Amino acid sequence: MWNYDxxxxxxxxxxxxxxxxxxxxxxxxxxxDGELAAxxxxxxxxxxxxxxxxxxxxxxxxxxxLAHMEMISAIVFQLTKDLSIEEIKEQGxxxxxxxxxxxxxxxxxxxxxxxxxxxxxxxxxxxxLHEDMxxxxxxxxxxxxxxxxIDDPDILDPIKFLREREIVHFQRxxxxxxxxxxxxxxxxxxxxxxEFPSNK
Amino acid sequence: MNEKKQLLxxxxxxxxxxxxxxxxxxxxxxxxxxxxYFKYYNNLLTALTSEYEDKFGPLTVYGVNSNDGWxxxxxxxxxxxxx
Numbered sequence: 001m002w003n004y005d006x007x008x009x010x011x012x013x014x015x016x017x018x019x020x021x022x023x024x025x026x027x028x029x030x031x032x033d034g035e036l037a038a039x040x041x042x043x044x045x046x047x048x049x050x051x052x053x054x055x056x057x058x059x060x061x062x063x064x065x066l067a068h069m070e071m072i073s074a075i076v077f078q079l080t081k082d083l084s085i086e087e088i089k090e091q092g093x094x095x096x097x098x099x100x101x102x103x104x105x106x107x108x109x110x111x112x113x114x115x116x117x118x119x120x121x122x123x124x125x126x127x128x129l130h131e132d133m134x135x136x137x138x139x140x141x142x143x144x145x146x147x148x149x150i151d152d153p154d155i156l157d158p159i160k161f162l163r164e165r166e167i168v169h170f171q172r173x174x175x176x177x178x179x180x181x182x183x184x185x186x187x188x189x190x191x192x193x194x195e196f197p198s199n200k
Numbered sequence: 201m202n203e204k205k206q207l208l209x210x211x212x213x214x215x216x217x218x219x220x221x222x223x224x225x226x227x228x229x230x231x232x233x234x235x236x237y238f239k240y241y242n243n244l245l246t247a248l249t250s251e252y253e254d255k256f257g258p259l260t261v262y263g264v265n266s267n268d269g270w271x272x273x274x275x276x277x278x279x280x281x282x283x
Contacts, residue, residue: 060222074279172227
């Protein structure tokens with residue numbers, strides 16, 4: 001189970017509304033390499049893992065991703081609060097507004113709704129950890145691209161924090177992969193699925 | 201920055217320290233330095249959280265003192281814009 005903490009993991013205090021920036025940043029909520037996909041990926045993969053340390057890491061990072069999803073949502077919410085209909089039109093937010101007003105909806109910057117096909121839960125921890133490391137790098141690249149597209153320091157501050165977390169998570173997943181490989185049977189040198197009973 | 205905002209920021213910083221070393225310990229569970237580090241900052245987080253909840257209201261539902269009414273929904277939510 002989970003409990004709610006009445007705080008963001010890192011502060012979000014946006015002073016200037018900017019619907020154009022919001023439309024870009026929402027991709028890290030519901031886009032292909034966003035925080036929602038990250039959280040669901042790790043929290044889905046953890047159940048069948050035969051190693052408690054790796055299951056713990058997936059639980060703990062999957063939980064942190066929920067906090068990142070909340071930060072992205074808070075950024076988008078604050079960027080689109082109190083806009084006039086003229087500003088919504090001028091800043092290109094009308095295509096989102098028509099379906100969601102200024103509600104927070106998980107979609108990519110191009111407007112593609114969130115889908116579970118953005119991630120896998122393969123039932124093979126070696127395969128899954130490789131996907132997880134790739135996912136952290138893809139999210140880091142997306143944050144790099146956001147940093148190139150945005151100038152407002154109020155937006156960049158929490159975005160840079162989130163970018164750094166992708167790097168730390170990549171490191172931890174790499175360590176989990178090493179710990180997993182260390183435990184394989186010495187005859188399993190092709191690293192065949194250690195989750196399936198016949199391959200233990 | 202007023203006392204409430206400063207204390208919440210301190211809690212955010214220390215909670216982040218605890219979260220980061222939590223992930224580190226998942227892959228380095230016998231690292232004595234990390235275990236000591238976790239103990240120190242986790243105790244500090246508990247103390248700061250109690251101080252905040254006594255003065256300014258709950259951070260988790262377990263921090264609600266219902267003698268004061270349903271304080272869980274009394275304060276702004278974390279995503280709200282500062283006035």
